[in-house]
Amino acid sequence: MEESKSQLLAYLALIDRNLDELEEEFGDLPQKVSEQEAKNKTLKATVKETEQILEEVKEFCSVTKVTLEDMKIKEDKLSQQQFQVRNNKEFDAITSEIKHVKEESKMLTEKLRQETIKQQNLERILDEQNAELISSKEELKNTKKELVEVQEEQDEEKAEYIERREKIISKIDKPSLDKYNRVREYHSDAAVKVKKNSCSGCFSSIPPQLIVEMRSDDDILYTCENCARILIPEEIEVSEADVETI
């Protein structure tokens, strides 16, 4: 049998409702995945930043240790030289130099002490950040797994709906399909039945004249004046079983 335009759109609306319901089964999983991916990215950047700072502190500590050893050697050398001076002036000059090296060395030792504490703190922070990253990665893995499980459950059903949808679409003329798609942008239920002379999408009543016109020809598409949804005449009955026979 040849289906009317209204009937085909009613079938299409039914299939789209089923597909929308399948999509709803995902719940907030897709949202969760993208949020957790963003969180992971931030955590990775934080770990990298901490690693860089830690590297710099470590580098400073190892360079400073060598510098302090050199200064110790220099100090010892100066102390030796003090025994070989020829006059007081030379003695004073070396004494002043030793004093300077000692002060410098004291300052560097204090700086090294502070940086060593900093290094220990950074290592602890890095451990914590890495642990957080690991648990965040685990969380993301689990959410993705849940998502895939829902997908796999739906696969067969969804493929079937899509196949039926293609068949129906092939029978609908382009202007009608375009019209349906345009309404779909605003209302997921783009084609709705007339019930008790009202639009079942927005519940506003339909002028009697329009009802009469719709009855006379269900191959013309009428839309609700209030919400712009496509109106399916009340007498058109559409069931899942009907869709399967298309």
Ligand SMILES: [Zn+2]
């Ligand atoms: Zn309406």
